Amino acid sequence: MKNWISFPKVEGTASRQAHVRLPAGTYERELGREGFFGPATQMHHAHPPTGWTSFDGPLRPRAFDLNHLDHMPNSPLEAPALMGNGSTQVRLWRFKGRMDHLVRNADGDDLLFFHQGGGHLYCDYGHLEVREGDYVVLPRNTCWRLETDEAVMVLMVEATGDAYKLPHKGLVGTHAIFDPAVLDVPALDDAFQAQKHERETLVRVKKRGQLCAMTYPFNPLDAVGWHGDLAPVRLNWRDIRPLMSHRYHLPPSAHSTWIAGRFIVCTFVPRPIESDPEALKLPYYHSNEDFDEVLFYHRGQFFSRDNIHPGMVTYHPSGFPHGPHPKAYEVAQKFERKETDEVAVMIDTRDPLDVYQAMDGVEWGGYADSWKAK
The missing domain is CATH 2.60.120.10 (Jelly Rolls)
Known part of the structure; x- marks a missing residue:
């Protein structure tokens, strides 16, 4: 068992709870360990953590259209x-x-x-x-x-x-999710x-x-x-009945479907969007400190992404902050959508992934630039 160094503290202007009542004009980013299961800090920034003007090198976020394979x-x-x-x-x-x-x-x-x-x-x-x-x-x-x-x-x-196993469902009991x-x-x-x-x-x-x-x-x-x-x-x-909270945006780990020793598979399915006016209404900015993230888009409009359609896959290596695209963030702030319609499969791997040659001809080269404010 790990005994994490734990000393909960608050510095400067910060919310009392994660993902709720963010200080005006700030952007929250979660820095976490063990892929949402370990200790975490909510950092409040004056600018979007994805507000880069250029991105180069092996850490860049990547997107591929598998329909063209x-x-x-x-x-x-x-x-x-x-x-x-x-x-x-x-x-x-x-x-x-x-x-x-x-x-x-x-x-x-x-x-x-x-x-x-x-x-x-x-x-x-x-x-x-x-x-x-x-x-x-x-x-x-x-x-x-x-x-x-x-x-x-x-x-x-x-x-x-x-081997694949089912996730532990804790307080919500064995019949939750499915x-x-x-x-x-x-x-x-x-x-x-x-x-x-x-x-x-x-x-x-x-x-x-x-x-x-x-x-x-x-x-x-x-x-x-x-x-x-x-x-x-x-x-x-369609048999997955997701955990929901109208007052708090649940982390991806709440949508775990299959568990292996070094990675997990989560499923995002349609659900109501958080209705509490103080609650964050889409995935928060976060840094992948221990896991690489892969998302396969099956159907619907993924509510934190722009210019993504079914059959595409995105890859976010560990080591950089990512989160909603600017347009999606703006729509969420206005609470213009009341429910999601997307279905997506997420694979979070503890060990870094290699992208193979088969993907060479189907990559969207401008994906890293898609976070730039229009």
Whole structure:
């Protein structure tokens, strides 16, 4: 256990509570540790912390339009890697049709988020129908394939050498955010029985980033039954009922959905905007002291961003302050919007991320300049 140096103090002109009743003419920035879970200070500035006139070097915020990635491999194991580190690999898989082989990821659990399209996922445990907005957690080494009549666009987040767990929900109880009862598991239904056969079947396996192959004289998805508490699970964002406070803007950690050892995955879904006139009404300026932040935009208008549309992803490395864009901040100050309509997936990683070559042709080069006051 860490014993943080703790000495709560107040200097100069400051609010009594975080994110509430900011001193007139100031901009609040949170400096925090452990990604909103550790000690933090609310700094009040005379100018926006994102008010730079130029930005250069490896810390710059970056944005990418994944809609322009046109590579469509027939295997998720060959989906282009977008960014990653020793704890996670983030990929994008675009596919249409019927996989002619099975796959297994021996490197870690896979989290699939269906941004577009759906279909039928067959795996060791049975059959699972999937649609737009679904998360599917595939435990490490699960054997599976996908059939779809429409094009799918799937964000894939690997927990390298690790497993996904549910966040602790503390005071609000185990049924908050989403009741675990809504987690669906595959079924040994008629569709699963119909896919069984005695024909030669190829299974491709990823281990330590390398692809291997095994050939069986039959379809190894041949389970006749199973029991236990390890299986793929499905969760749609529409079943997430976010924590809300009309008097206080909750941190991103309140929207945690999946937890791994070195990163977390949060989901932002539509909700009412804070109505208390003294409360901050959008994400506050903050500095990433311990985590890199990735945001994938699924649908709607992200209420703290300008010029961002579904299918884009932003990357904010640890080490610089960031927060709402000027226009979004102005709209929030006037309380012109009463609720959000966005759905977004956030990946916060404790270890720095590398951006891979696949992203070279889809970057919005002017993203770092988008905070400049117009």
